[in-house]
Amino acid sequence: MAEAHNIPAGSSTTGAIAVAAESTTATRMSAPPSFDVADFPVPHGREEEWRFTPLDRLKGLHDGTAQATGTVKTEVSAPDGVTVEKVSRDDARIGRAGKPVDRVAAQAFSSFEKASVITVPKDAVLTEPVRVNLHGEGGVTYGHTVFDIGAFAEAVIVIDHTGDAVRSANVEFVLGDGAKVTVVSVQDWDDTAVHCSQHNALVGRDATFKSVVVTFGGDLVRLNPRVSYGGPGAEAELYGLYFTDAGQHQEHRLLVDHDTPNCRSNVAYKGALQGDDAHAVWIGDVLIRAEATGTDTYELNRNLVLTDGSRVDSVPNLEIETGEIVGAGHASATGRFEDDQLFYLMARGIPEREARRLVVRGFFAELVQQIGLPDVEERLISRIEAELEASVS
Amino acid sequence: MRQCSSPSHRSPEVPMATLEINDLHVSVETEGGPTEILRGVDLTVKQGETHAIMGPNGSGKSTLAYSLAGHPKYTVTGGSVKLDGEDVLEMSVDERARAGVFLAMQYPVEVPGVSVSNFLRTSATAIRGEAPKLRTWVKEVKEAMERLSIDPAFAERNVNEGFSGGEKKRHEILQLELLKPAIAILDETDSGLDVDALRVVSEGVNRVRESGEVGTLLITHYTRILRYIKPDFVHVFAKGRIAESGGAELADKLEEEGYEEYVKGGATA
Numbered sequence: 001m002a003e004a005h006n007i008p009a010g011s012s013t014t015g016a017i018a019v020a021a022e023s024t025t026a027t028r029m030s031a032p033p034s035f036d037v038a039d040f041p042v043p044h045g046r047e048e049e050w051r052f053t054p055l056d057r058l059k060g061l062h063d064g065t066a067q068a069t070g071t072v073k074t075e076v077s078a079p080d081g082v083t084v085e086k087v088s089r090d091d092a093r094i095g096r097a098g099k100p101v102d103r104v105a106a107q108a109f110s111s112f113e114k115a116s117v118i119t120v121p122k123d124a125v126l127t128e129p130v131r132v133n134l135h136g137e138g139g140v141t142y143g144h145t146v147f148d149i150g151a152f153a154e155a156v157i158v159i160d161h162t163g164d165a166v167r168s169a170n171v172e173f174v175l176g177d178g179a180k181v182t183v184v185s186v187q188d189w190d191d192t193a194v195h196c197s198q199h200n201a202l203v204g205r206d207a208t209f210k211s212v213v214v215t216f217g218g219d220l221v222r223l224n225p226r227v228s229y230g231g232p233g234a235e236a237e238l239y240g241l242y243f244t245d246a247g248q249h250q251e252h253r254l255l256v257d258h259d260t261p262n263c264r265s266n267v268a269y270k271g272a273l274q275g276d277d278a279h280a281v282w283i284g285d286v287l288i289r290a291e292a293t294g295t296d297t298y299e300l301n302r303n304l305v306l307t308d309g310s311r312v313d314s315v316p317n318l319e320i321e322t323g324e325i326v327g328a329g330h331a332s333a334t335g336r337f338e339d340d341q342l343f344y345l346m347a348r349g350i351p352e353r354e355a356r357r358l359v360v361r362g363f364f365a366e367l368v369q370q371i372g373l374p375d376v377e378e379r380l381i382s383r384i385e386a387e388l389e390a391s392v393s
Numbered sequence: 394m395r396q397c398s399s400p401s402h403r404s405p406e407v408p409m410a411t412l413e414i415n416d417l418h419v420s421v422e423t424e425g426g427p428t429e430i431l432r433g434v435d436l437t438v439k440q441g442e443t444h445a446i447m448g449p450n451g452s453g454k455s456t457l458a459y460s461l462a463g464h465p466k467y468t469v470t471g472g473s474v475k476l477d478g479e480d481v482l483e484m485s486v487d488e489r490a491r492a493g494v495f496l497a498m499q500y501p502v503e504v505p506g507v508s509v510s511n512f513l514r515t516s517a518t519a520i521r522g523e524a525p526k527l528r529t530w531v532k533e534v535k536e537a538m539e540r541l542s543i544d545p546a547f548a549e550r551n552v553n554e555g556f557s558g559g560e561k562k563r564h565e566i567l568q569l570e571l572l573k574p575a576i577a578i579l580d581e582t583d584s585g586l587d588v589d590a591l592r593v594v595s596e597g598v599n600r601v602r603e604s605g606e607v608g609t610l611l612i613t614h615y616t617r618i619l620r621y622i623k624p625d626f627v628h629v630f631a632k633g634r635i636a637e638s639g640g641a642e643l644a645d646k647l648e649e650e651g652y653e654e655y656v657k658g659g660a661t662a
Contacts (some may be wrong), residue, residue: 346486347490347496349497352487356514358515366506
C-alpha cells in the first residue's frame with residue numbers, strides 16, 4: 001500500500017502496485033538495456049526515465065557532447081589479498097551484473113578508457129574495508145569499476161566522491177555464493193559537480209548485499225542502484241540517505257529485479273530538503289517475476305521538507321507477477337518539518353537550533369543505525385549536523 | 394531582551410514568582426482575516442496559588458494557554474504579560490520556558506526518532522542552565538517515573554510516538570515534575586483520561602504544588618479534576634475574557650448550572 005500524508009505544495013508522491021502479465025518497468029524505458037550508446041536516442045526530457053532530470057545541467061553527458069577532458073584522482077586502499085587491476089572493455093569480468101539502462105550510463109560504458117577490477121578472493125574475510133577515494137579535479141570523466149567478490153568472502157567497501165567533476169561511471173558488484181558485502185557510496189561532491197552512475201549488483205545464491213548510498217553534494221547527482229539475483233536465498237538491503245540543499249538535484253532510481261525464487265529485498269531511503277529549488281527524486285521499482293516465488297520485499301521512502309521552495313518526487317512502483325510470495329509492500333511519505341514539533345521542544349526550554357537538530361537527527365537515526373559501521377555512522381551524523389548548521393545560520 | 398535564569402537561580406529578594414496578565418488581547422489568522430479570540434484577559438497568578446480556568450468550548454481557554462507559552466499561531470494585539478516584572482511577550486518560546494513558564498499541552502506532539510530520555514535530559518539541561526549530573530539524573534528520572542506509574546521502558550520510546558492518551562498526559566506531568574517551573578499551565582490535562590489515569594496525573598500535579606514553589610493555572614472544561622486538585626480560585630472564561638471569579642465554590646455552581654449563563658447573548662469566537 002502507498003501511504004502519503006502531510007504533503008506540502010510543490011511535492012508529489014505517487015505509488016502503484018501493478019499485477020501484470022507483462023513488465024511495465026521494462027516497457028516504460030525508452031530503449032532496452034545496451035552497452036552501446038548508439039542504441040539510445042538522445043533524450044529530450046519527456047521520457048519516463050528522464051522526466052524529472054534537468055537535462056541542461058548534465059553538461060552534455062546525455063547527448064554525446066561531453067568529451068573526456070577532465071581528471072579524477074583515484075586512490076584505492078585494499079587489504080592484503082585483494083587485487084586491483086586495470087583492464088580493457090573486452091575483459092570477460094565486465095558487464096556481468098547488468099547492462100546500462102539509459103543513454104548516460106551507456107555513454108560511460110562506451111567512453112571509459114580502462115576499467116578497474118577489484119577482486120576479493122573466495123573465502124577471504126576482510127578485516128579492513130576496501131576504500132576507493134575519487135577526487136574530481138574538474139572536467140568530464142568516464143569510468144567503470146567491477147567489484148568481484150568470491151564465494152563466501154566478506155567485505156566492506158567504502159567509495160568516496162569529493163571535489164568537482166562531470167562524471168558518468170558505472171559500478172558492478174558481483175557476489176559469489178554466500179558472500180557478504182556492505183558497500184557505502186558517499187557522494188560528497190562540491191556543489192558544482194555532475195555525477196551519474198548505475199550500480200549493478202548481482203547477488204549470488206545465499207549471498208547478502210547491503211548498499212548504503214549517501215548523497216550530500218553535487219549540482220546534479222543521479223544514481224541508479226539496481227539489484228538482480230544469481231541464485232535463491234539471496235538478500236539485498238538498499239539504504240539511502242540524502243540531504244538536498246538549495247539548487248541541488250539529487251535523484252535515486254532503484255530497481256530490485258526479483259527474478260529468482262526465495263530471495264529477499266529491503267529498501268529504505270530517507271532524505272531531507274532545504275532551500276529554494278532543492279529537488280529530490282526517488283524512484284523505487286520492485287519487480288517480482290513469475291518465477292520468483294517465495295519473494296519477500298519491502299521498500300520505503302521518507303522525505304522531510306525543512307523549508308519552503310523545495311520539491312520531492314517520490315514514486316514507489318511494485319509489480320507482482322506471482323501470488324506465491326512471502327510479502328511485498330511499499331510506503332512513501334513526504335512531510336514538512338513540523339512547526340508543532342519545534343514549538344513543543346522549544347516550550348521545554350530547548351533553543352530553536354538545537355530543537356531542529358534533534359528533529360532531523362531523529363528522522364535519520366533509525367536509518368543510520370542500520371549501516372552497522374560506526375565510523376561511517378559518526379561521519380554521517382556530523383555531516384548532517386554541518387548541513388543543518390549551514391541552514392540555520 | 395532579558396537574560397533568562399532558571400527558577401532555582403531566582404534571586405532571594407523575590408521569593409514569590411508572579412505572573413501578571415493585563416488586558417491581554419490575542420488574534421489568530423483565519424480565512425476571513427484576523428479574528429480576535431482573547432478580548433482583555435486580566436489575571437494574576439502567584440507562586441503557591443492554584444487557579445482553575447473553566448469555560449465552554451471555544452471560549453478561548455486554550456488560546457490563553459498557548460499565547461502565554463508563545464505559540465507562533467497567536468498574535469498578541471494588546472495588553473501585557475509579566476513574570477516577576479519581566480516582559481514575557483518579548484521572549485521567544487524557549488526563553489519563556491527557561492524563565493519558568495511551563496505548558497502541559499492538551500495534544501502533546503510526536504517527535505519521531507527522539508527518545509524520551511534524550512528529550513528529558515536536553516530539556517532539563519536547557520532549563521537548569523547546565524547538564525544534570527548523570528548519576529543523580531538517572532535516579533531522579535527513575536523515581537519520577539515510578540511515582541507516575543510509568544513503565545521504565547518508556548524512556549527509550551520516541552517522544553509521544555504511539556503513546557496512548559493517558560501516557561501522553563503522564564509524560565507531560567513527568568516533565569512538570571522534573572522541570573519544576575515557576576508557573577505551570579495545564580491545558581485540559583484531564584481530557585481523555587479515565588479515572589485511574591486522572592488520579593495518577595492529579596497526584597503528580599499535587600506533588601509539584603505541595604512544594605509551594607509553583608503557581609498553577611489549571612485549564613479545564615469539566616469540574617471532575619477539581620475533586621483531585623483543589624483550586625484556590627476559580628475563574629469562568631467566556632467570550633475571550635474572565636466573566637466571573639470566585640473561590641472553589643464557584644466550581645460547584647458550574648457543576649450544577651453549567652456555562653449557560655455565560656454564553657448566552659451571542660456566539661463566541
